[in-house]
Amino acid sequence: MGHGDRVQEFVGAFGGLKAEVQKVIVGYDEVITHVLVGLFAGGHVLLEGVPGLGKTLLIKTLAAGLDFSFSRIQFTPDLMPADIIGTNIILEDAEGRKHFQFQKGPIFAHIRLADEVNRATPKTQSALLEGMQEGNVTVSGASHPLPSPFFVLATQNPIEMEGTYPLPEAQLDRFLFKLRVTYPALEELNEIIDRTTRTREAEVWRVMTGPEVLRFRELVREVPIAAHVRELASLIVMATQAQCEHAPEVVRRFVRYGSSPRGAQALVLGGKVRALAEGRYNVSVEDLHAVARPALRHRIILNFDGEAEGVDVDHLIGQVLEQAEGVSRRGKEVFLR
């Protein structure tokens, strides 16, 4: 199969999986697209929204559309790391000899839904870290590789902050995207009522397997990116840092820490998946703009003034994009050089 066919196959698979999810989920077109972008970019996705908006349902539907193993963990304050990773148990063989055997936890699944991840203690949250970043977990000195593809989808609730443990910045940074799930529009809500109050629910077909996802991930990384687009990605990330000369005024005033280089990686990888999903063979500036907010909003840490003033990080990223584009365009203007 040639590369052209593989690209067409990817476009079809992307659209097909999205259509399967949309059989159940009404609206949220952008959220679904970004979740799929995260899946094919090889990253993990954090969904944030108030209860009842269908975050968990979205993830479960996605898992149903993929021929993957799926596990769901409801995070609670008394959840322990061993409840996620697994533990060694004593087994007795036929000859009566006892030995330890590692009993795998729910983390050993292709897709793992970490529901209300901010309700668990930091100790338990940190059990996710190694798995998310390294693709394996270590128990009693022995490393156990996680199945591939390994895709963590976590949800968290922005309200009811009492008794929660906000994810530390280091852990947030390991999510490729942070998506905001908002209230549906009126027409969407009507459609939700129609779909969920019928006797027959929509049936989701499995359209993709694990090896196919891995092949598509490799294909995505082959998408070329022009130097000026790559420079724009770097400029966007730099402009989120208050000490950068190109940072807009709002960043200088309200940002304590800007995005890390992982933000630039997320921008470019996300752009590559979007380009390929549209059947394009290159990353464009528009692709970077499309993924900038989900890729950067959890990587920008506001200072006290920003928190107290209630600065919206998405709005701030909008200004960062304008600033970076302006700086880039000034460089591009061929007449004035």
Place this chain on the structure above:
Amino acid sequence: MAGSDVLERLIGQVRWQIKKRRAEFYGLRGAFYGAIVGLVPLLFKGAVGHIAPIVSLGLVGLGAAAGALHGFALRLSAEDVARVADRAFALRDRVATALEWASRPDRTPLVDLLVADVTARITGLDGRGVVSRIWPRELKLLPVPVFLMVVLALAPSIPLPTGRLPALSPLQDSESPEERAGKVLTDERPKTDKRQPLQHVETLERTLAVRQGSPGGSHPGDLSALFRDTALAAQRPDFNSFLKKGDERLRMLEQVDRLPDLKRDFTQSQYKLLFQKRKALFGGLRPDQLSPQKLRDLLEEMERMGRKGGNWGGDIGEGLEALDAGQTDRALEAMEKALSRMRAMEERGRDGRGLRGGREEDRGGRGRGGGGEMEADFSEGEGLLPGKGRSPNPKGDATERLRAIPYDAGVEGESRSGRKEGYDTNLLGKGASVPSRLQYLGVFGQYRKMMEEAMAREQVPRDYQAQVKEYFDSLEERK
């Protein structure tokens, strides 16, 4: 690679377009500046002659040609051209990416697909006319020099000043008084002595120094001393300028009341003398090591001075009594108080007018009892902050001990308006004689900073953060 020819053809077309637009842009700029320069020959049309308009037009043309050449010759990379082509044809960076990656050794199979895709998209596109024209700012201003050129070309030539300039220096004036006023008039005037040659500043000072010793040479209000240490002393006396435009020295002479009394020796005041004696008495000793006899002598001397009109007699009496009772600490305290009063009185006497600040009167009007008397020793803003008081102690006077009922003390606060608004917190009771004031804004800023640091450092729930912020905002509104 297949398709690169099409790509390069498109790049070539767009490159030519850009160069053409650049030539237009910089050509118009050059024409503007050429027109500015072209005004010069027209201004000196009389000198240049009838070829002035031609020279002006030539300069305009030369500027335009130079600008166009510069614009055309400016460096233009293929990547820039590709980006312009992408924007012009809405190709979403396909051309730039294909051009960059087509020649790279690490290109992936997707690059070949990209080049093929770009080739298919740009085949049949016309690269001409895709670059929009940009007008320089100077174009709006170009009519101004052109209009001036036309006006100057049609107008008669401007006459240039000829002959020598008038001699402004009186020494170079060759015209004799007889020539100006006639011989008869000059004869009627009394002949004056020949002007004395000007002397150097050192010579002048030496002469003045000699005159000081002579009888009647120096008298109160001798203003010559006023200029000796100023920059004016180095200047040559020019009485013509004195009369014409008014000299700085004249203005100074008009303000007689501002002139200091130079006869008075401020370095040997009563306070200074006593302060030096006090310093010599201490000489690095602790209060318990001081000689009671020497301290008594000093107090008695101060008492003698107080009889001549000072208001520190009571303090000295108290100090002597304390010394008799063997309480050196109290005696020293009384002496310091008396010194403060002496200094305050001297300060009042120095300004000569006894003026008091509005705030001091306000303080007196508040009716805080004994506090008013003490506050009169300090003027606005002085004596309240370290290093700003008039006390010899650099940190200000020590707070008096409250010997009365310990509960006879309290704190009152009131806002103070003025050039720099603030908030006073004052002790009531015995401690009121030593008012304690803190700059409200300074304290508020410190606390606000501490709050912000604590918020940034600690894990504070967001709701609480908002409440704390609101609380500080409400305090800030009272400023």
